[in-house]
Amino acid sequence: MSWSSPPHIPQRAEAVDYSSRTEPASPIRAYGASSTTSIYESSPGFDDALIEAEVHVNEFSKVASHSAEFRPLQELFNTPINIEFGADLNQKCIVHLELLKCYSKLVKDLFNSAEPYHLAYAQGRSLRQSVKALLWPKTPTNMFSGEKAADTVEKAMGLIIRCFDRFPLHEHQHSIREVLVQATTEVFTNKQMWKAPPSTGDLKKKEKDYHPVDQIRARLQVLKSEAIEHVIRRLNRILWIIKRTETQQMARQDHLKAAAQRRILLPSYDANTVGPFLQWIYQGKLCVDNATQLCELYELAEELGVTNLAQTCLSKLSAGAFHAIEQANSEGITLQTLIENSQQRLVTGSQGEAHDPLVGVVWTVFKFVLQNKEPPTELEHMVVEAIAGSADGELLAFLMPMMSHGILQQVAMALMSRLSCVKLVPKEKSKTESIKAEIPIPQKAESKN
Incomplete structure (x- = not known):
């Protein structure tokens, strides 16, 4: 489902910023914490992106509160709600409901349906x-x-x-x-x-x-x-x-009851995911440090129905992995070697080079698809085709323990499809033209014929 901004929100180009983020000059109070507890005291190591997003919450709120000429903008900040995250839901931050509704029909429908419950709670x-x-x-x-x-x-x-x-x-x-x-x-x-x-x-x-x-x-x-x-x-x-x-x-x-309490509960996510999410909502910037974070941000956007952000994350992952696979093919590097190199780069990083958030994207995407119960169709198709196209038994044996039954079935069907396309030409033809297939037939099989 595509998303278009409502009439009162200025259209803005999608800004993608992979640069490092700096800490705000003044400390920001953690939402939900006491007035004497700084965000660093309540959550050590709190992600900078979350802090930066909360800075903009305060800035926008001040503009909305004191500028009568920006009445439509002011209406976007009337209803602050809590996003609670972490395994124990012990971290929280504020997001404005009207603004979030602009990007997610799912959130809009959920909170509209929760209004009777909200009144009952009050x-x-x-x-x-x-x-x-x-x-x-x-x-x-x-x-x-x-x-x-x-x-x-x-x-x-x-x-x-x-x-x-x-x-x-x-x-x-x-x-x-x-x-x-x-x-x-x-x-x-x-x-x-x-x-x-x-x-x-x-x-x-x-x-x-x-x-x-x-x-x-x-x-x-x-x-x-x-x-x-x-x-x-x-x-x-x-x-x-x-x-x-x-x-x-x-x-x-019950998500409906959480919505009635003006809460969004995200126990499966941490500040490294919620921070970039808020930054995108308030600033329109996609700021991530690595491909794993991009996968998690995609899952969060999907869960909350923010389709624009989900599609942006998916496009970055798909393009990055596809480009790496194509480049490896052109250089004669096997898929297994590419995956091994990708795993190694995730451990060692860029080794002094300019930071690339898509370092190790191939292995990250493969693992994301193979371990996810319902992976994105676009990534799933790319991974299945890459595995089948490699015709590498060792690679298949390495990946099979991670594959779900559905993925394994798709790989088998893709391999069978390639085998059915193998065509043998008459013997008098030259050796280089004797076989036309993506999966080569060993020389022994050719000599027996």
Whole structure:
């Protein structure tokens, strides 16, 4: 799917910058960290590209906030969201949702679909904060027994009934009701918790009359303030458990819920990939250090539906590997030797030459295709054709352990296709014209004929 910029975004040429990046002059605070923690303290060795991209986030935000004439640009920075990455999701940075939507229909559709959930989360957060505000340490410990006890009890009962009847996150409604029924029953069946303690017989009758579900308000109204405090504490705990479940478990399992929480979770990627991604989003520059990083950036762009960036990465990988293979063929270098040299250059680097981010691209592309469950069709076709065209048994034996069943099947079919194209001409023809095929037939086989 091709991408075109929306009308309010100026069209810009794709800039590819492989030059080294310099550190910004002033330290940038890490998003999601405390105000006293620098980005270097929170994440040692944090990729320069990520820092540079965040600098531009701040710069663009300042322009958008103070320049009325740039109203369309300002609208691109209204909704900051968190990108959380790393195996433990312990690193995060900010990206602006409206800007990201411009490059990805996938992100746009996902966050638009998550709006009802986002509203429900906001309502749930408001309820949770209101409940928390009635308890220590937000309020003094005597709020349910001091001068303001009546007002506090009234607020607490209102919150209990609201959560019991209409909790915004409907999938948790049953759990909340169970907790509130249990907590209310515990104090309702204790005569010492009643404003006017009933007799034992009267208590049993009241238990039947005041149904724990249908008459929860009636039950609460006959109880002392400390009984209401007991119930509101239990409500506060279940709301905290729901919050933890939603943010730490459900969001990891459901992209829609993560989007509703204004988060994009990328546990499979690190700063070396997220940094160049943000740099491309905000600056239009593709800055990578090596072909492996380019492969990872391609995968991230594919996952987030940023097709322009994915196609750019794919074109760089394809062109680099194809050029290297063609050059090796013209110089009489076998594919196996080329791969071995490519592996060696990945280890040794450019050895004093100007840094080339596509050093070792052939082996990187081969490994990426052979180990990927769903490799890009363009790269997959190139790798299969190169392996089949080499007709090298040793190379095939070396690569086979890494091949998936599908790739191995394609290589076999490509080899069979080449064998079927072998044509033998009459014996009176010269030796150089006796065989016309990409895979040569050994001399012994020719003499027997």
